[in-house]
Amino acid sequence: MNFDQARFSREDVYEPLLSEKDSTTVEVDADGVLPDDLTRDELTLPGLSEPQLARHYTRLSQMNYSVELGPYPLGSCTMKYNPSFTEDVAADPNAGVHPDRSDRTIQGTLGLLHGLQEYLADIGGMDAVTLQPPAGAAGEFTGILIAKAYHEARDDDRSEIIIPASAHGTNFASAAMAGYDVVELPSDEEGRVDIEALEAAISEETAALMLTNPNTLGLFERDIVEISEMVHDAGGLLYYDGANFNALLGRARPGDMGFDIMHYNVHKTFATPHGGGGPGAGPVGVVDELAEYLPSPMVRETAHGYEQYEPESTIGKVHGFAGNWLVLVKAYAYIARLGDAGLADASAKAVLNANYLASQIDLEVPYGPFHHEFAATSGDRDAADVAKRMLDYGVHPPTTKWPELVSQAMLTEPTEVEDKASLDDLAHAFNAAYADSDEALETAPSKTSARRIDQVSAARNPRLSWQSLDDSE
Amino acid sequence: MFEIPDDRKYLESHEWTTTDGDTVRVGISDFAQDELGDVVFVELPAEGDEVAAGDEFGVVESIKAVSDLYAPVSGTVVAVNEELFDAPELVNDDPYGDGWMLELEPSDTDEFEALLSPEEYREQTE
Amino acid sequence: MTTGNGRRDGSPYAPHTDADEAAMLDAIGAESVEELFDIPDDVRFDDEFGIDPTGERELRQTLADLFARNEELTEFLGRGHHAHYVPALVDDLSRRSEFLTSYTQYQPEIAQGFLQALFEYQSMLVELTGLPVANCSMYDAATALAEAALLANRLRRGASGHRVLVPEHIQEGRLGVLENYLDGADMEIASYPMEDGAADVDALSDLVDDETVMVYAESPTVRGVVEERLADIGDIAHDNDALFCLGSDVVALSLLQEPASVGADVVVGEADALGVGTAYGMGLGIFATRDDYLRQVPGRLVGVSEDAADMRAFTLTLQTREQHIRKERATSNICTNQAWVALRTAMHMAWLGPDRLVGMAKDAVTDARDLADRLDDISGVKAPVHDRHHFREFVVYTDQPAPAITNDLAGRGFAVHALDDHHIQVCITEVNADAADELVAAFEEVA
Structure with a gap:
């Protein structure tokens, strides 16, 4: 496959900034509206016509790669196809109500939220689910606050959260934000939780162990039942990071493995679009014993219809309102569309695709058996350079140099949506880039809109607005 | 091989120190700057601040990594290399010279004894 | 059996043909996809969720029906979540x-x-x-x-x-x-x-x-x-x-x-x-x-x-x-x-440009002032409660219990927010301004 990304350019810039197309200053004359001293003097913004804007944003869109253009195998990101119809469903004007509406007048909205709470509880093997956290990291934070509330209710003062070194950075940051000290856990030689190290790390200070399963190497934590017992025996809770849940859909449930709390990344597992970085949603599921601590409000079904209620010992709020509603609608629609068979097929094909792709690439994959993702190593080639070169072959490269357990890691997650031909293209991109000359790697990419971008200059001299460009000229 | 001059002492955390008797100069080693990659930002204490041996006194950042800086000895900060604020690349270009970070007036010269000799530091980095 | 899009036994978004699947398994050296899962038996899930797959057309209808259960009220609601017309x-x-x-x-x-x-x-x-x-x-x-x-x-x-x-x-x-x-x-x-x-x-x-x-x-x-x-x-x-x-x-x-x-x-x-x-x-x-x-x-x-x-x-x-x-x-x-x-x-801000954006903001002050004045003319109602300049929204005092008024207004097609027993908050933007006359009329009937 040959690839050239669209590139609009003039002189030394690509598509000019809105501010370079027009900059209009209006005097803010609020006579008769507000006293002068309560208003600003003037406002400067681009003042462009709709056709000009349509062209601007369409050009920008063409200088942007996406799942609908080609494979996007970022490990731990689950960049799967986002069904078109879910966008239409979320755009239903009847779905757009204000959060201050009374329960009686929004039975449709509450019905969907209740339905999604139930779906997610079943799929994760949990007893109750909140939909409020607006992202995965917000879900982690919510889950840790629930663990904290649980321990505090028992007058059990605990100060530590145990996290494997290979976990997502958000785990560490979320635990710290909740006020915990982080105890980092090394991996064993096979890339899984080191049971001896865990034994040593667990104490009466352990509030929770956060685990990703399959872990960030794609490996299932086979000792999960033993791990669960160890943590529980010490009075701690077990937290499941749902980033890799796509591997297990319909085949295994965190609740059955002994996890007490989990978050779901609906923008990964349940196919809601990533939108260039968000919005996502990070619902949190818990076992019965923890349900009273869930954020408020929750939705329940009564004889008179759906109603919102405050859990007895709620931790309160983690979002100003009810989280990212539109994202939740899309997740519900996706689950309902696929059903049992579709969900189980998603995990089957995700794992099949990762294993097939790994079998077709020339890079070594040091750890296995992996599931929906694998960490290949580019050995003595720089993984970031190989990734840049892969761009020239028309694919998005994997996550690079992470997890650190694998040197020059290329963490690859093709997801279930790629067919064999597409995986063959991906393998070709891997192999061709891996075999390319040092010079080809260091000067890549060349077929993308922009050539290799100087990260160092961006950080040494931060220019974060078009106003800062004027200043420097 | 990384340069490890014999005229100074080192910390396990890759800082170096030299002394002219009255003051101690501190920076990071050639090995450390290479590990970090292109340095984009250096945060240093203010003149007059007190630091204790082993305490964090600042931060050095590259694109992909952040490293705390540890004080080799206790003392008062008498000078900081303000050129690094505008030209952090000096840490990469000349880690033992123009890339120095701060000068301390030590409060306890005995603390030097605990530092690594060039030979000991060389063994650590090999 | 896989029969392409629309089949009932798999994900409609996993495009594998049987032949491809067989070739891929062959390349991996596995007999079946199940064999690739390294999950101990004691934590395998062998049950079902009981979610039937649904066709896209049917599902859109089901969800449209569900959302139609939301009552069609003209919302005069704000308090941190504000609706303006999105082009x-x-x-x-x-x-x-x-x-x-x-x-x-x-x-x-x-x-x-x-x-x-x-x-x-x-x-x-x-x-x-x-x-x-x-x-x-x-x-x-x-x-x-x-x-x-x-x-x-x-x-x-x-x-x-x-x-x-x-x-x-x-x-x-x-x-x-x-x-x-x-x-x-x-x-x-x-x-x-x-x-x-x-x-x-x-x-x-x-x-x-x-x-x-x-x-x-x-x-x-x-x-x-x-x-x-x-x-x-x-x-x-x-x-x-x-x-x-x-x-x-x-x-x-x-x-x-x-x-x-x-x-x-x-x-x-x-x-x-x-x-x-x-x-x-x-x-x-x-x-x-x-x-x-x-x-x-x-x-x-x-x-x-x-x-x-x-x-x-x-x-x-x-x-x-x-x-x-x-x-x-x-x-x-x-x-x-x-x-x-x-x-x-x-995109929305660029579409407005500075002139229309400032104009929209001015309207937020004057429309709120006008609506408050009209509500204030109603017997048993005082608006705005606070003698201040307002932006988009304001608090209304009602002699009658606010929850009852809110309820009655819902019956007449309007959503407002009762703050407590005698205070209601009302928010106006261009998306509900056309209904302001009707809101005032409804308020007169119920207040």
Whole structure:
């Protein structure tokens, strides 16, 4: 496959900034509206016509790669196809109500939220689910606050959260934000939780162990039942990071493995679009014993219809309102569309695709058996350079140099949506880039809109607005 | 091989120190700057601040990594290399010279004894 | 059996043919897909969820029927989630799959389009706030406020206390989120009283001390009141070495005093008034601050650089602040954010341009004033309760019980919010202004 990304350019810039197309200053004359001293003097913004804007944003869109253009195998990101119809469903004007509406007048909205709470509880093997956290990291934070509330209710003062070194950075940051000290856990030689190290790390200070399963190497934590017992025996809770849940859909449930709390990344597992970085949603599921601590409000079904209620010992709020509603609608629609068979097929094909792709690439994959993702190593080639070169072959490269357990890691997650031909293209991109000359790697990419971008200059001299460009000229 | 001059002492955390008797100069080693990659930002204490041996006194950042800086000895900060604020690349270009970070007036010269000799530091980095 | 799209026994979005699957298994050296799962038997799930797969057409109908159970009320609701008309251009262009189905821009060379759009969004916030650094999104106003308090606490780490002062009138969700975010930092929240709907500046002055790391004020407030003494509030904060955090929204910022001019150190708030519409509280948190605090900013920042062809190019920058590098010492745990909403807000703001944006903001003041005056003419009703300037919304006093009135109004097709037994809040923008006459008439009948 040959690839050239669209590139609009003039002189030394690509598509000019809105501010370079027009900059209009209006005097803010609020006579008769507000006293002068309560208003600003003037406002400067681009003042462009709709056709000009349509062209601007369409050009920008063409200088942007996406799942609908080609494979996007970022490990731990689950960049799967986002069904078109879910966008239409979320755009239903009847779905757009204000959060201050009374329960009686929004039975449709509450019905969907209740339905999604139930779906997610079943799929994760949990007893109750909140939909409020607006992202995965917000879900982690919510889950840790629930663990904290649980321990505090028992007058059990605990100060530590145990996290494997290979976990997502958000785990560490979320635990710290909740006020915990982080105890980092090394991996064993096979890339899984080191049971001896865990034994040593667990104490009466352990509030929770956060685990990703399959872990960030794609490996299932086979000792999960033993791990669960160890943590529980010490009075701690077990937290499941749902980033890799796509591997297990319909085949295994965190609740059955002994996890007490989990978050779901609906923008990964349940196919809601990533939108260039968000919005996502990070619902949190818990076992019965923890349900009273869930954020408020929750939705329940009564004889008179759906109603919102405050859990007895709620931790309160983690979002100003009810989280990212539109994202939740899309997740519900996706689950309902696929059903049992579709969900189980998603995990089957995700794992099949990762294993097939790994079998077709020339890079070594040091750890296995992996599931929906694998960490290949580019050995003595720089993984970031190989990734840049892969761009020239028309694919998005994997996550690079992470997890650190694998040197020059290329963490690859093709997801279930790629067919064999597409995986063959991906393998070709891997192999061709891996075999390319040092010079080809260091000067890549060349077929993308922009050539290799100087990260160092961006950080040494931060220019974060078009106003800062004027200043420097 | 990384340069490890014999005229100074080192910390396990890759800082170096030299002394002219009255003051101690501190920076990071050639090995450390290479590990970090292109340095984009250096945060240093203010003149007059007190630091204790082993305490964090600042931060050095590259694109992909952040490293705390540890004080080799206790003392008062008498000078900081303000050129690094505008030209952090000096840490990469000349880690033992123009890339120095701060000068301390030590409060306890005995603390030097605990530092690594060039030979000991060389063994650590090999 | 796989029969392509529409089959009942698999995911419609997994495109494998039987022949491909067999060839792939052969290449792997496995007999079956099941064999690839390394899951111990004792934790395997052998049951079913009982969710029947549904065809796209049927499912769209089912969901349309479900949403039709929402009563069609004309909403006069605000309190932190504001609806303005979203032009078709925003839906059309933001839904282009190149934007919608892309990831965070970790490979900037292939993601210039989104990066530039986010850079433009940041720049618009810089213009609105007068502050030089704006990040490219927080989840909503509540989490942005909480992040501002954590930033203040990091900056004032040497201070003796960890108290944040917030107004007595604050949206419950914002207060709730703030409480949860501050709990882990051992910080505390105290509120300062309001006088006739605006900050009681004298009382605030008495409350601020060297234990205070941040003073938070809003304009407009949750009750729609335009604060008249923001500069005084800023001075009080600064005299006590505390940060001044101002909460607002993107429309109000186009008209009201520029935050930098009243001494704001951080500006937070909602941007959902542009580009979102009514979405059950889904929002976009704005976050802008001073240059000095750049390294303490939470969330992502897009900056300018050059590429190998010496062309200007955009990239995420200063990422060492973030969780994927700094882990437990990151400025925030935020990763996934609201980038696509920020894209929509920027599109909407660009579509309006400065003239129409300021005009929309002026309407928010005059429409609220006019509606309040008309309601005030009704016997048993006083509006606005606070003798202040208002933006979009105001509080109404009713002799009759407010919950009953709210209920009766719902029966007549209108949604308003009962604050307590005798107070109702009413919010007006161009999306409900055409129904203002009918609302007044309905109020006359029920009040």
